[in-house]
Structure formats: C-alpha cells, structure tokens
Amino acid sequence: TGLVTYDPGFANTASCSSEITYIDGDAGILRYRGYPIDQLAEHSTFLETSYLLIHGELPTTDQLASFENNIRRHTLLHEDLKNFFDGFPSDAHPMPVLSSAVSALSTFYQDSLDPFSQHDVELSTYRLLAKLPTIAAYAYKKSVGQPFLYPDNSLGLVENFLRMTFGFPAEPYEVDPTLAKALDRLFILHADHEQNCSTSTVRLVGSSQANLFASVSAGINALFGPLHGGANQSVLEMLEGIRAAGGDVGEFVTKVKNKEAGVKLMGFGHRVYKNYDPRAAIVKKSADEVLEALGKRDDLLDIAIELEQHALADDYFVERKLYPNVDFYTGLIYRAMGFPTRMFTVLFAIGRLPGWIAQWNEMINDKSTRIGRPRQLYIGAGERDYVEVEKR
Numbered sequence: 001t002g003l004v005t006y007d008p009g010f011a012n013t014a015s016c017s018s019e020i021t022y023i024d025g026d027a028g029i030l031r032y033r034g035y036p037i038d039q040l041a042e043h044s045t046f047l048e049t050s051y052l053l054i055h056g057e058l059p060t061t062d063q064l065a066s067f068e069n070n071i072r073r074h075t076l077l078h079e080d081l082k083n084f085f086d087g088f089p090s091d092a093h094p095m096p097v098l099s100s101a102v103s104a105l106s107t108f109y110q111d112s113l114d115p116f117s118q119h120d121v122e123l124s125t126y127r128l129l130a131k132l133p134t135i136a137a138y139a140y141k142k143s144v145g146q147p148f149l150y151p152d153n154s155l156g157l158v159e160n161f162l163r164m165t166f167g168f169p170a171e172p173y174e175v176d177p178t179l180a181k182a183l184d185r186l187f188i189l190h191a192d193h194e195q196n197c198s199t200s201t202v203r204l205v206g207s208s209q210a211n212l213f214a215s216v217s218a219g220i221n222a223l224f225g226p227l228h229g230g231a232n233q234s235v236l237e238m239l240e241g242i243r244a245a246g247g248d249v250g251e252f253v254t255k256v257k258n259k260e261a262g263v264k265l266m267g268f269g270h271r272v273y274k275n276y277d278p279r280a281a282i283v284k285k286s287a288d289e290v291l292e293a294l295g296k297r298d299d300l301l302d303i304a305i306e307l308e309q310h311a312l313a314d315d316y317f318v319e320r321k322l323y324p325n326v327d328f329y330t331g332l333i334y335r336a337m338g339f340p341t342r343m344f345t346v347l348f349a350i351g352r353l354p355g356w357i358a359q360w361n362e363m364i365n366d367k368s369t370r371i372g373r374p375r376q377l378y379i380g381a382g383e384r385d386y387v388e389v390e391k392r
C-alpha cells in the first residue's frame, strides 16, 4: 500500500520468480529449464519436453515410458462430454469450443480438483495432456460435419491426434511420419514462453486457488486473441488478403506504416524479442522442408518471404526492432498439413498446454504466491450525491 507503480501492460513488472523458461530478448535466446530451444526442437519429443517443463529435468527411459503410458490411459472423452459438441453451432470457432470443453472437465472429474493435493494435480495433468488433442480433433470434426473417431492408444499423441482429425471410422489412416514429426516439433516450439498473456492468465486465475482445469480454460481464452495465439490465423488471413488485392507487398507495408485503420503486420513484433524470434527461425526452415516433403507449393509462402524481406529492410520496422515472431510462418505449415485456418490457434493451445501446467504448478507450490490482485490509479469522478431519476 502507499506507493503504487503504474505499468500498463506490465511491461516492466515481474509477477513471479520462475525456474522454467529463460528468454534473452535482445540476443534472441530461448531455453526451457536451461536447454536451448534449437536442441530440444532437434532432438526431443513433445512429451519428453512436456515432462522436462513440468518436472524440471529430462526424464530417464523409465520415467518417460511411465509418463507416456499415464497420458495414453486418459485419451478417451466421457460419452456425456461428447454431447457438448452437438450444442454448439456448426460454424462455431473451435477455440471457444475447446475452452468450454476444458472448463467442463471440472464437472466430470470432481475427484481431481484439489490444487494442494499432489495426487489430484498429477491426475488432472494426465487428463489434460491426454484429452486436449481429443477435444481439439472433435471440435474440428464437428466443424466439418464428420463423425468422431475414438482415440487409438497404440499410437503416440501426435499420430493419434492426426488420425482423429483427418481419419474416418472403419477406414485405415496412414500417419505420414514427416507430418507427425513436423507437428511434434511445432508443439515443442510452443510449449512454454514464460509470462505471456495466456500463461499470466493461468497463474492469475490459479492464484485464487481455482482448479487446474478452470485455470487452463481461462488460458485458452486468453490465447484466442489476435495479438497473442490468434495471430497465426490472422497472419494467414493477411497473406490471403494481400494475394486477393493483387499481391503488392510494398503497398501493404505502406498501409501498415501509415497505421491505416489499425493495420498491423501480423506475425511481426514481440514484447520481449527485439531480435529475430529464435522459434521463427526454426519454423521458417521447417516450412521449407515440410512443403517440399509434402510436395506442396504455396504462393502464400512466396508472399510471406517477400513481406519479411521488405519489412526487415524498412526503417519503420528496423527502428522499432520488429522481427518475425513464431506465428509468422507456422500457419503456412499447418495449411500444408491440411488444417483449416480456424484450427491454427487450437494447435498453439495443444503445444502451450505443458507450459501452462508447469507454470501453474510452480505458482501453487511457491510460498511467496499471493492472490493476484493488481492496483489501479483511480481517475473517475470525485464524491457526488445521488440524483433521483426524474431530476436528471
């Protein structure tokens, strides 16, 4: 109390201390638990990285096998939960469907809601990691009017997700290993990013001692915004818009610089990175490889590359230190894989989930955690007397 600091957007306020993710925004460095992101992207798997984020250390063979098995056991959705999907309009965006279904998990799994019980938190963790891909696939199936597929637990998490998304009941579905590997790598790149908007939301909601499902559901809603995870969808819509207008990249950049009707170069800029986002560098390379492996040419990739070159050579972007962020190239890969634009942010959510869980755990176990309760500078009216309605 007493002195209150005003810091819009919390640009200079640390809300916690954390051992999970290290970013040096000037040098373009990102590490999970000390391990450089490029090494994890190259050598690890999404579930191994999830274990690392949540438990703090890379697992032994036995620890990893047990972690994976525990997740595998929980991939099914309760049949009653499946009915939820029928209640949404068929043109619903899958992100609010995802957050609603995750919120509903706390009604189905009342046996794992105590934030201070290690047993409950572990069980909720397995349930979330296992069920989010199933919920995401069902949100997709609902949006295209196709039947749901039960999970096939002989498959790994990413393979299972691809099959439930693109497969059909009673038809064999061959998972393309290039595609599965590329998606697994993208999930690793998204797995944590310290105190971003959705993660701060998860921590803030959790600081009231709300359960893990409720906190993660709130995080999904924060991620949906176009300045955050929703940017991957916005980037693709921006590229399509440029193509539809004749493909003149220079004209678009001029619009951005003139701040015409709030037009932004989506997929550019970052609160912390004032250098090339290290994730974007890996994604860009991956986009080339995936498109080639899938035998796809995409004229939107050409537009994206031209747009990037144009922006990086322009004073407006140089002065403001605006570089491509993780969202700039991911959509092109998702598109080549066959995902509709509206599923892009859902894929981000699947990737970010272990980070949310790890950060929530750190928050709940940190003795210095207090309920998140920012202060304000009051600038409204001074005291005045109530006036009866007929006298106003």
Ligand code: CMC
Binding pocket: 009, 196, 226, 227, 228, 229, 230, 231, 256, 263, 264, 265, 266, 267, 268, 269, 270, 271, 272, 320, 322, 325, 326, 327
């Ligand atoms: N296009 C054009 N101008 C920009 C952009 C952009 N993408 N980003 C920032 N600027 C300008 C901004 O207008 C401001 O200029 P001025 O000083 O003349 O007013 C200056 O750069 C500083 O920007 P800011 O808005 O104060 O920066 P911020 O740290 O508050 O916002 C951001 C960060 C990521 C929200 C913002 O850069 C942005 O809106 N980018 C586009 C959306 C996007 O790609 N989001 C994904 C972020 S990375 C992954 C994730 O979080 O999901």
